[in-house]
Structure formats: structure tokens, C-alpha cells
Amino acid sequence: MEEAAAAAPATAGAEPSPGAAAAAPRRLLALLGAKLCTWHIWKTIIQGQLISLFICGTAVTSQYLAEKYRVRTPMLQSFINYVLLLLVYTTMLAFRTGSDSLWQILKQRWWKYIFLGLVDVEANYVIVKAYQYTSLTSVQLLDCFGIPALMALSWFILRARYRMIHFVAVAICLLGVGAMVGADILAGRSESEGSHVVIGDVLVLLGASLYAISNVSEEYIVKNLSRVEFLGMVGLFGTIISGLQLAIVEHRELMRVQWNWEVALLFTAFALCMFALYSIMPVVMKATSATSVNLGILTSDLYSLFFGLFLFLYEFSALYIISFVIIMVGFILYISTPTRTAEPTELPQSASSGLDNAALKLEESDSDTPALTVQFTRGETVVVNTD
Structure with missing residues (x-):
């Protein structure tokens, strides 16, 4: 194990062989051609x-x-x-x-x-x-x-x-x-x-x-x-x-x-x-x-x-x-x-947190009724029954 550990840094620090350096442009050309x-x-x-x-x-x-x-x-x-x-x-x-x-x-x-x-x-x-x-x-x-x-x-x-x-x-x-x-x-x-x-x-x-x-x-x-x-x-x-x-x-x-x-x-x-x-x-x-x-x-x-x-x-x-x-x-x-x-500009973090809190309050308002989650998508309100 110690010999393998000692050999690892030497292998990692070794310079690439001339064959590997010459193969790199060929791989690049092959990739470009494909x-x-x-x-x-x-x-x-x-x-x-x-x-x-x-x-x-x-x-x-x-x-x-x-x-x-x-x-x-x-x-x-x-x-x-x-x-x-x-x-x-x-x-x-x-x-x-x-x-x-x-x-x-x-x-x-x-x-x-x-x-x-x-x-x-x-x-x-x-x-x-x-x-x-x-x-x-x-x-x-x-x-x-x-x-x-x-x-x-x-x-x-x-x-x-x-x-x-x-x-x-x-x-x-x-x-x-x-x-x-x-x-x-x-x-x-x-x-x-x-x-x-x-x-x-x-x-x-x-x-x-x-x-x-x-x-x-x-x-x-x-x-x-x-x-x-x-x-x-x-x-x-x-x-x-x-x-x-x-x-x-x-x-x-x-x-x-x-x-x-x-x-x-x-x-x-x-x-x-x-x-x-x-x-x-x-x-x-x-x-x-x-x-x-x-x-x-x-x-x-x-x-x-x-x-x-x-x-x-x-x-x-x-x-x-x-x-x-x-x-x-x-x-x-x-x-x-x-x-x-480019994607449309997202809502600020503060506005997003406020909407999440509003949904959370609606979920906790009545534990006996089915939970309702309010999702806000690009200004529209969608009510989803989670039960």
C-alpha cells in the first residue's frame, strides 16, 4: 500500500507522452468533424x-x-x-x-x-x-x-x-x-x-x-x-x-x-x-x-x-x-x-418567500379540510388539492 501511495504522486505528476500529445489534435478534429x-x-x-x-x-x-x-x-x-x-x-x-x-x-x-x-x-x-x-x-x-x-x-x-x-x-x-x-x-x-x-x-x-x-x-x-x-x-x-x-x-x-x-x-x-x-x-x-x-x-x-x-x-x-x-x-x-x-427574469427572492408563506398559511388555516396549496405561476393563481 505504501509503495502504491508513493507511486501515485509520481504517476500524477508525470508529463504526458509524445503519443498522447499528438493524439489530442486528432481527437479535436474528429470531434469537430462529427x-x-x-x-x-x-x-x-x-x-x-x-x-x-x-x-x-x-x-x-x-x-x-x-x-x-x-x-x-x-x-x-x-x-x-x-x-x-x-x-x-x-x-x-x-x-x-x-x-x-x-x-x-x-x-x-x-x-x-x-x-x-x-x-x-x-x-x-x-x-x-x-x-x-x-x-x-x-x-x-x-x-x-x-x-x-x-x-x-x-x-x-x-x-x-x-x-x-x-x-x-x-x-x-x-x-x-x-x-x-x-x-x-x-x-x-x-x-x-x-x-x-x-x-x-x-x-x-x-x-x-x-x-x-x-x-x-x-x-x-x-x-x-x-x-x-x-x-x-x-x-x-x-x-x-x-x-x-x-x-x-x-x-x-x-x-x-x-x-x-x-x-x-x-x-x-x-x-x-x-x-x-x-x-x-x-x-x-x-x-x-x-x-x-x-x-x-x-x-x-x-x-x-x-x-x-x-x-x-x-x-x-x-x-x-x-x-x-x-x-x-x-x-x-x-x-x-x-x-x-435567455430565460425570463425570475421573481426576486423576497417576493418568492412571501408567496410561499401565503401558501403555508392557507394550508394551516383548517386542518379538518383538505389541504390546499396555492401555486403562483407568471402572475396566475392555481389551486391544487394535495389530498
Whole structure:
């Protein structure tokens, strides 16, 4: 026994063998690989890149309309999308009965959805408008302001709590955006055809902030209410608001459009891509979060570039591939660890003790009658028969 006791400290204080030290990184990589190689992670990656492709479709069709046919009608394009949402999802709400019916939703939350519809419409409009005043590089850089704004809103409104790995992942994604902007500069795509750069930059920041508000609201609604309610209400009020704005600000542009089958086909492709984008994004948000979706769609500019290599004869740079890889690494790192949700604030200890004493007095008031325990849960009183 004494020999064993004497040997124990020596064993405990011994340095790890070189084989054990070399095995530690392998175990860490194996653990990380097992964490990432799950169906949930891959499904999130696929869905995020599908959203990016739909955003790419809207960007390419808009640019093709603007460059080849001189059609610049962002509000008309948004209006068509909202009409599709109205016809599909608002109609679904109209056929519902009970508390989830269209009438009950309007009766209880109509003013909230008016605000959300206004935010969503203007976010789409001001970002497209910003391209007329500032450069592509400025839009790409300043649009990233929406990610920290989104994280801040999620912290206060959705009570999301982030870990250090999430901040590292966001920093990696933004590094990828920086590489993409550098590639644009080297390829000569950073020049601006517009003027009043300050106005354009302000519009980008405003659009990013509005998108953050819209996305946080969307995440809250799809996780606590329903996806159909969000899309139906956005379709209803988005159609009304964008229709009014279309009549006010774009009626002259509409008169200049030279309609033919190619222009109609491009409008149709834009509307279908935007409709699919709006339909799929709530599904991904419900499974993950608004922040992870916005990190995933940072690759949409790169998809647009790849299409532009053939359609608009862009110059290629290896930095685009590097930026794509960096953004995807950051995105995968972010979704590998779910965020936490803060619990509601508990009652102070003194208040809790007072409620317990009140229950105790009620139990001791009459020993002949069945004991009653009064439980207080979030302001409600529940009486439980303990016999």
C-alpha cells in the first residue's frame, strides 16, 4: 500500500507522452468533424445556398433589364412579388377559421403588420436605389452593417445569447466579404456610374437597418406564430404599400418601358425567384436564425459574379474563389453551435418567500379540510388539492 501511495504522486505528476500529445489534435478534429457532418448542418448549408441562388436570380434579371433594355423599375418588380404572396398565402389565411383566420389576425395585430409591410417594402426599395448614387464596393461593404444590427436586435428582442465562436464566425464571414470587395477592385468593378456618394451610402445603411428589423420580426413570427401568417400579412400590406408607391414614384418609368416577350420573361423570372426566396427563407429561419441566414446569403454576390462572367463579360479573379471559401467556413462555423435563449427574469427572492408563506398559511388555516396549496405561476393563481 505504501509503495502504491508513493507511486501515485509520481504517476500524477508525470508529463504526458509524445503519443498522447499528438493524439489530442486528432481527437479535436474528429470531434469537430462529427459535429459538422450531420444532416441538420448540411441541410442548413443547402437551404442557405439555395436562398443565395434565388437572390442571385433577382440580381441578374434586374441587371439584365437595366443594362440591355434600360428598364429600372424596382418598385414594379417588388409589387409583382407581393401580389404573388397575396394570391397564395393571404388566400390561405382567408380560408382559415378560428383564431388563425385572416379576420382575427387583422383584428388583433393589423397595425403591427402595416409597420412590418412598410419596413419590408422600403428595405427592398432603398437598397436598389442606392446603386444609382454609390459604387458596388460601397454597397457590399456597408450592407454588412445589417449583420451586427441584426445580432443586436436579436439580443434585445429575441433574447438570443451568443458564444465566442459566433463572433469569430461573423468576423471570418466579414473577412470573406473584404476579399470579395478586393477582387472587385482588382477587376475594375468598383467604379460608380452615379453621383452623390454620401446619399448612396446613407441609403445602404438605412436599407441594411430596415432589413435587420424585417428579419428579426420574421424570425419571431415564424417561431411563435406561423410562416403562413407572416407571408400572408406581408403579401397583403406589401401589395397595398408598394402599389401606392409604384403609382407615385415610378409611373413615368412605366410609360417608358418597351414591352416585348423578353422583357416579360425577365420580369417573370425575377418574380418567381423573389417569391421562392420569400417562401423558403422563413423555413430556414425557423430551423436556425435570422443571423445565420444573413451570413449564408453573403455568397449571393459571388453567384451573381459567376453568372456575370458569361452574361456581362466580367473579369475573373482567384480572390473570388478564396472569398467564397472564407465565407462558407465562417457560415459553417456559426451554425455548428446553436445560440442560447435567455430565460425570463425570475421573481426576486423576497417576493418568492412571501408567496410561499401565503401558501403555508392557507394550508394551516383548517386542518379538518383538505389541504390546499396555492401555486403562483407568471402572475396566475392555481389551486391544487394535495389530498
